[in-house]
Amino acid sequence: MGRLTPPQLLIFSFLCAILIGTIMLSLPLATRGPDRMSLVDSLFTATSATCVTGLVVRDTGTCFSTFGRWVIFALFQAGGLGIMTFSTLFAVLMGRKIGFYETDVIKTTLDKQNILGFKKLILYILCITATAEMIGAVFLFLRWKAITDWSVIETAEKAVFHSVSGFCNAGFSLFRNSLAQFEADPYINLTMILLIFFGGIGFIVIMDLLGLFLKKETPRRISLQSKIVLVGSFVLIVAGAVLLLVFEKNNAMRLMSWPQRLWGSVFQSVTARTAGFNTLAIGSLSIPSLVFLIFLMFVGASPGSTGGGIKTCTFVVLVVTVLTMMKNKKRARLFGRSIPRQVIRESLVIFFLAMAWVFVFTMLLAYVRGGQGSLIESLFEVVSAFGTVGLSTGITGGLNNAGKLCIIATMFAGRIGPLTLALAVAFRQKKEKYIFPEENIMVG
Helix, strand or coil, X not given: CCCCCHHHHHHHHHHHHHHHHHHHHCCHHHECCCCCCCXXXXXXXXXXXXXXXXXXXXXXXXXXXXXXXXXXXXXXXXXXXXXXXXXXXXXXXXXXXXCHHHHHHHHHHCCCCCCCCXXXXXXXXXXXXXXXXXXXXXXXXXXXXXXXXXXXXXXXXXXXXXXXXXXXXXXXXXXXXXXXXXXXXXXXXXXXXXXXXXXXXXXXXXXXXXXXXXXXXXXXXXXXXXXXXXXXXXXXXXXXXXXXXXXXXXXXXXXXXXXXXXXXXXXXXXXXXXXXXXXXCHHHCCHHHHHHHXXXXXXXXXXXXXXXXXXXXXXXHHHHHHHHHHCCCCCCEECCEECCHHHHHHHHHHHHHHHHHHHHHHHHHHHHCCXXXXXXXXXXXXXXXXXXXXXXXXXXXXXXXXXXXXXHHHHHHHXXXXXXXXXXHCCCCCCCCCCCCXXXXXXX
């Protein structure tokens, strides 16, 4: 048996983390009261935390003990960074030499970026993560200390937990109704929006932006990926906020003031991409709003980030490719650069595999639910799991074991990525000995 390929090792590392988390959450000291978590519920929670999804079958704040909550915390912190990246951080800090094989695994985690100065990159990721989470925790602590009567320890726990959950796009909350009680608070909204946004654009883009603003000796241009991520994210956020305002003005937002409507629509547009917090009751949203949230969740975050989905770059590449074909041009171009055909091929494969997974598992979930509820509820749940978002119309806790297993598999596939999953189970590539002649066929 040969050495595991980078995609296989990546999957293996996530499976090990989920297994350890499942065992720890099954312990009596992980929950409050005499009732222990069932094995399926422990597996569901461990998978949701490791895959930074946020879907829950038990309320995090009331069901779990302090030990259980911090197990969940450790899982989504490690899962957000990527298990291999997380373990390599400690290896670097302890002075262990990192070989070419480990470097290749981390490149897979970061979407195969051309990485120079590998140890420096790892330390940058650690510094960016720690700084962002610490700043977020401080702002949340100061705000909650000013408006609540919680103790200092309780406030600190909630601030740290939600800051890390926000930056890792995990969506876990210690409040039963997520962040709905702070829907009109601009400080909480803005802090969480920034944490979710920077966690979702990817470490490579963050470092690109830092290099642009901090290096003053020579002017720098940001990469094509960073441009696509930033412009694509901005367009999706604005589109989502505007449509939610329109669709919900006479529904979920009809009793809200305009500041509440603005904060609610912007927050929900940002968090729907992959974070899973909510200030609006998702189950009360209209069908058009749910459909567009499904689209946002399916697109997801950006490559090399803490989020899931097919990723913004994949979506933009596909859109540009379609527009290029409609204009009868040979090469897809964006921001003065041509997009490599290999990238287009990978984008098409990712899109097709993602659509196939969502279709099959929506059908399975609808079947195991015994025809209960609507199709939109099953579709929303599956896409939320695949995009590692964590939003739900409220059906998660009522799923039977078969339904929970469907969502567990989907959360795992969404975090790993459909292309990585396919490469891990595929046979080793064989060199083609001959090429067959081409023949045209009609399509469309």
